[in-house]
Amino acid sequence: MLRGTRVGLRARHAEDIPVLRTELYDDAVNGSRAEGRPWRPTTPGQESAPLVVDDTNQGIVPFSVVELDGDTLVGTANLWGIDNHSRSAHIGLGLLPSCRGQGYGSDVVAVLCHYAFVVRGLHRVQIETLADNHAMLAAAERNGFVREGVLRSSAWVLGEFLDEVVLGLLAEDWKAQG
Numbered sequence: 001m002l003r004g005t006r007v008g009l010r011a012r013h014a015e016d017i018p019v020l021r022t023e024l025y026d027d028a029v030n031g032s033r034a035e036g037r038p039w040r041p042t043t044p045g046q047e048s049a050p051l052v053v054d055d056t057n058q059g060i061v062p063f064s065v066v067e068l069d070g071d072t073l074v075g076t077a078n079l080w081g082i083d084n085h086s087r088s089a090h091i092g093l094g095l096l097p098s099c100r101g102q103g104y105g106s107d108v109v110a111v112l113c114h115y116a117f118v119v120r121g122l123h124r125v126q127i128e129t130l131a132d133n134h135a136m137l138a139a140a141e142r143n144g145f146v147r148e149g150v151l152r153s154s155a156w157v158l159g160e161f162l163d164e165v166v167l168g169l170l171a172e173d174w175k176a177q178g
Contacts, residue, residue, distance in 0.1 A: 002063075002115055004107040009063035009077055009115070012053045016064045018044065020051050020076055023096045032158050033130060034094050051076070058082065061115075065093065065108055074099040077108050079116055079125075087123040089116055093136075105139035113143055117171045124170050130155060131163040144177045145169045 001010040021044065025031045031039040053062050059082050065075040075095035082089040091112045095104055109127075116122045127145060129136040141147075145167035153161035 001066075002111050002119075003068060004111040006068060007074065007104055007107045007111065008066050008068050008071075009108070009111050010066060012051070012062055012064045012076075016073055016076075017051045019073055019096075020064070020094075023098075024076065024094045025051065029158065030094075030097070033133075034092075036155060065095070065104070074104055075108070077112055079112060079120070082120075082122075087121065088126065089120070089122055089124075090126050090128065091116065092127070100135065105135055106142045109139045109143045109145075113169065113174055117174055122171065124168060126169075127167045128164050129167075130157065131165050137165060137167070140167045140169075143169070144173055146173075 001008045021042070023030075024034065025042065028039045051062075054060075060078055060080040061082070063077045064073060065077050066073055073096070075093060077091070077093040079089050079091055091109065093105065093108045093112070095108075113125060116125045127136070127140050128151070129140070131150065137147075146169070147165055148168050149166045151164040151166060154164045155162045
């Protein structure tokens with residue numbers, strides 16, 4: 001397990017999947033905003049469901065996020081789009097609705113950065129998030145991410161085009177703040 005101040009990132013357990021599916025993906029609004037593709041219901045237990053881990057896919061490292069006190073599941077996190085040649089990747093996370101607004105997001109971003117830069121030896125990590133996702137923007141900026149641009153009307157979400165913000169962080173900048 002990777003440990004932050006309040007959360008840990010650990011392997012996805014089979015018992016996490018029904019909770020994450022119900023809390024994050026069965027809700028059309030949460031699912032649409034998180035996935036970047038049209039929401040569709042998934043059959044419980046389907047191996048192709050977005051939360052089932054495929055250990056053969058080296059381009060993504062999925063984690064379950066748990067509170068350090070009590071090992072309570074609070075969400076999901078990913079290092080994805082891993083490019084070993086350019087030594088870059090993207091990070092993403094989703095917190096259960098009942099766990100939002102409690103400071104977990106900033107801690108998850110910090111632990112993902114540690115994993116990316118220290119464990120994986122990456123040079124750059126990037127976040128793309130909807131422009132109205134103020135919690136993610138704040139969590140990223142608290143961890144040293146810099147806004148690099150806005151992709152205007154780039155995300156089709158529930159009947160409208162929304163802007164996305166691109167944020168980046170380089171290893172040397174991350175190390176300088178530590």
